Amino acid sequence: MIKILAFAGSGRKDSVNKKVVAVAAKGAEEAGAQVTIVDLESFNMPMFDEDLEAKNGMHEGAQQFKQLLIDSDGILISSPEYNSSYSALFKNAIDWASRKIEGEKPLEAYKGKVAGIMAASPGAMGGMRVLVTLRMLMENLGTMVLPNQKAVGGAFTKFDGNGNITDPATEKALKKIGSELVETLQKLKA
Numbered sequence: 001m002i003k004i005l006a007f008a009g010s011g012r013k014d015s016v017n018k019k020v021v022a023v024a025a026k027g028a029e030e031a032g033a034q035v036t037i038v039d040l041e042s043f044n045m046p047m048f049d050e051d052l053e054a055k056n057g058m059h060e061g062a063q064q065f066k067q068l069l070i071d072s073d074g075i076l077i078s079s080p081e082y083n084s085s086y087s088a089l090f091k092n093a094i095d096w097a098s099r100k101i102e103g104e105k106p107l108e109a110y111k112g113k114v115a116g117i118m119a120a121s122p123g124a125m126g127g128m129r130v131l132v133t134l135r136m137l138m139e140n141l142g143t144m145v146l147p148n149q150k151a152v153g154g155a156f157t158k159f160d161g162n163g164n165i166t167d168p169a170t171e172k173a174l175k176k177i178g179s180e181l182v183e184t185l186q187k188l189k190a
């Protein structure tokens with residue numbers, strides 16, 4: 001079975017990117033994948049610092065996050081756009097998971113994986129600019145990024161008070177990111 005790790009680049013309790021990635025995750029599940037959704041905040045990763053790493057070794061939470069990536073075939077990411085790029089929370093997690101411990105291959109969390117990427121913002125552009133930097137980052141780490149992507153503009157108006165999506169066109173587009181990821185991985189595995 002295809003295994004997918006899904007997460008948002010925001011740890012905010014009411015994060016719209018968490019809601020967006022959950023819709024894409026549903027699309028991946030409906031296409032037959034096993035999806036694990038995680039909250040990056042829950043790993044309590046300190047700000048990456050080589051001196052800290054030399055002193056304490058790999059952070060336990062960071063290793064847990066990295067292991068989840070290693071155990072996955074594909075990744076679903078919805079990122080907030082902070083000043084036209086990704087959040088520090090997201091980049092910090094990506095940097096930690098790029099570090100290897102004994103027995104791991106270089107960039108094992110990223111190489112040979114496929115990712116579906118999304119962004120969400122209350123603004124009209126939906127965080128479209130972060131998708132450029134996010135794609136470049138993931139590709140540079142060895143993850144193939146699906147050509148199809150989605151920036152959700154006016155994102156605060158697209159979910160109800162319970163976090164359920166209310167806009168059918170957006171729901172369809174997000175689920176398609178999830179299902180395309182599964183279909184691509186199935187083809188690669190065949």
Ligand SMILES: Cc1cc2nc3c(=O)[nH]c(=O)nc-3n(C[C@H](O)[C@H](O)[C@H](O)COP(=O)(O)O)c2cc1C
Pocket residue numbers: 008010011012014015016017018080081082083084085120121122123126127
């Ligand atoms: C430091 C900072 C910078 C931001 N920069 C942008 C930006 O460049 N473009 C944008 O559309 N929204 C920007 N925003 C607004 C975010 O899109 C908004 O806070 C969004 O809700 C964050 O995603 P989340 O709901 O998943 O936490 C910024 C917010 C913060 C805190």
